[in-house]
Amino acid sequence: MTAPVRVVIASRLFPPEVSAGAFRLGALARVLAEQGDDVVVLTTTPPAHAPVTPDAPGVDVRRWPVLRDSGGNVRGYVQYMSFDIPLLARLIGTRFDVAVAESPPTTGLVAAIIAAIKRRPLVYYAADVWTDGVISMGAPGIVVSVMRWMERAVLRRARSIISVSDEVTERLVLLGAAADRIVTVGNGIDTEIFSPDVEPASNDEYFVYTGTMSEWQQPDIFIRAFAQIAKENPGVRLRFFGQGAVEAQLKQVAEELAPGRVEFGGVVSPAESTSWIRGAAAALVSIVPGIGYDFAKPTKTYAAAATGTPVLFAGPAAGADLVRTGELGLAVDFTPEAVADAMRQLLSEAHDGTTALMRPRRAAWAQQNVSLRAVAERVARAVTQAAAARERKLETSSRRSSSGTERPTQ
Known part of the structure; x- marks a missing residue:
């Protein structure tokens, strides 16, 4: 029986916040916990308007207060930094075998740095291409350049990159991601909640x-x-x-x-x-x-x-x-x-x-x-495979080292 994988998920979005990113990572955390892995989530204190929902069983959710905009979003460079800067210390203080991080690339870069220091693999969940979004917002050229550099740095350092569609995969490759490290899993929705059997809210x-x-x-x-x-x-x-x-x-x-x-x-x-x-x-x-x-x-x-x-x-x-x-x-x-x-x-x-x-x-x-559970199971396999690849590498290195020390002296 294999030992549980210690997974840390770093994201500013996580249930009970209502967003596609929160749903994706919430489903992933549930699947990892159900298969027996140790799951820690480093995320934010939810806004006041978020619905009250319990955390998934077996998932250790650790929240941190952050700056939010007037709509309650962690959206904007100052808001991102209010999450990403404390995340450095939070990740350093967390034991893990593999780290999972989602956009923005600032969060991905923090996770990549700590994963490299700890010699642990990073799985980057690329739900979209952040640089494209910055360009579409008409950001200054220097901002676009910095964001492109950060996104490329994360993609280069990630052991595995999770893409939500073939179109996103193509954009990631153009940004410099290695095609053999990208796992295209699709996107999904929780079909247990979103169902035709629910009662309509109104007859209007x-x-x-x-x-x-x-x-x-x-x-x-x-x-x-x-x-x-x-x-x-x-x-x-x-x-x-x-x-x-x-x-x-x-x-x-x-x-x-x-x-x-x-x-x-x-x-x-x-x-x-x-x-x-x-x-x-x-x-x-x-x-x-x-x-x-x-x-x-x-x-x-x-x-x-x-x-x-x-x-x-x-x-x-x-x-x-x-x-x-x-x-x-x-x-x-x-x-x-x-x-x-x-x-x-x-x-x-x-x-x-x-x-x-x-x-x-x-x-x-x-x-x-588009079952969200099926998507989460595909991501979970990529996460555990990233951790297993590291273990195989360590075992190979150990055998080589042992073989070298046992050579007879001349």
């Missing part, structure tokens, strides 16, 4: 947007489209759940274009989010084309599919192809006019029974293709 007619509201999503496109159909559909509403950097802007646009018809419900638990998605005419998902995130396949798409609710996706080819090939809903150009036409069609499908007919098929697709 509405479209729903859940999760992060950011510059690279620009979800105001849905408000602008909704304003075009609002008069012809007086009973339909638009609901937003979550938070993000552009939330205040969205509220302003809603007040100007569709006063009283757009609601903002704040951050809700995954279970509550599921209920709202389940009752919607469609779940809204967007990616702004041409700013560096064209490869993204948002987990919002998976969450909607798992409940059987159709997706209305506005954005570039990667996300659109996912929706079309899986018959998960409608994918359209990133324009208010195209989105408005899709909203009309999806309301019609809700009325004529098409949505109800397709619900079991869409939920089955999610079960077969």
Whole structure:
């Protein structure tokens, strides 16, 4: 029987925070603990609005207070440093056989430095390409250069790199990652929580947007489209759940274009989010084309599919192809006019029974293709293999050393 692997996960995001990153790492920690490994998570004290949920059994979660922005996010260079600088000491004081770190690259670099000092492998979870995001935000050239250097340094030093899609893998290789160190595991959603069997949160007619509201999503496109159909559909509403950097802007646009018809419900638990998605005419998902995130396949798409609710996706080819090939809903150009036409069609499908007919098929697709547990199991194998590779290397080195000392003297 092999000894348990001591795994440390370093991330600013972890349940009960509501984000794709938190869900990914929470699932990974659970799977590692269930297979008998010793799991320590070094993360942050959650914001006040986070839902109250217990930590997974067998997972030692150690939290640290950090600076957050006005929306409660650890987002921004100062906020990142408030986590990463203490992380140096926290990792030094933690025994581990293998370290797992997720973006930003500042966190990855801290983990890489301590892993190198302790001669332990690092597994880097590359859910996206951070440099692309910095460029899309219009950051100064010096910031882009520093971030690119840091991301490349982490990729070079990682024993294993976890990628969430073929598109991300291609970008990582272009940044200098060794292709034979990348494990493409896909992305997923918790299909035990996101299910077609949950009770809808409301019997009203509405479209729903859940999760992060950011510059690279620009979800105001849905408000602008909704304003075009609002008069012809007086009973339909638009609901937003979550938070993000552009939330205040969205509220302003809603007040100007569709006063009283757009609601903002704040951050809700995954279970509550599921209920709202389940009752919607469609779940809204967007990616702004041409700013560096064209490869993204948002987990919002998976969450909607798992409940059987159709997706209305506005954005570039990667996300659109996912929706079309899986018959998960409608994918359209990133324009208010195209989105408005899709909203009309999806309301019609809700009325004529098409949505109800397709619900079991869409939920089955999610079960077969994007189970978060299956993804976490693939990542867990990569983590334990990284630790095992180090043990084999040490054993080989020990045998060579022993053989050298036993040579007869002349």
